[in-house]
Amino acid sequence: MRSETPSATSDESAPGDGLVRAGAIVFIIGAVATLVTVAPLFLGTDPFPPIAYGVCMLMGVGFLVAGAGVLRSIAAQRRQARTTAAAGGS
Known part of the structure; x- marks a missing residue:
């Protein structure tokens, strides 16, 4: 079982990471x-x-800003999963 998504590497930041960091500060x-x-x-x-x-x-x-970042990250992951499932299913 993998713990990371294919697009999330150590060099890339996922959508919403900046909002989470700014919200934490x-x-x-x-x-x-x-x-x-x-x-x-x-x-x-x-x-x-x-x-x-x-x-x-x-x-x-x-x-609230950090929460918005988390929601943005969730939305991006769901979009990615949906496109991956659509590409794999057809």
Whole structure:
């Protein structure tokens, strides 16, 4: 049983890989912003301005972007499987 698809090699990137990577980076930025924003609540210092709480929303945005990348990858794999099955079946 093969673990890789024929078109996915180490040199090529599958459709949606860029979105998943970008989404992960945006998610990490949002997670760090969330930790930094919540820290003053535990340390007893003045809270950050409201814009800092807006940056925390990047966590959700990153999750959605990565999810879109996964869905794009799934769609590409299904298209490839459909064309392979059509070529092999006829």
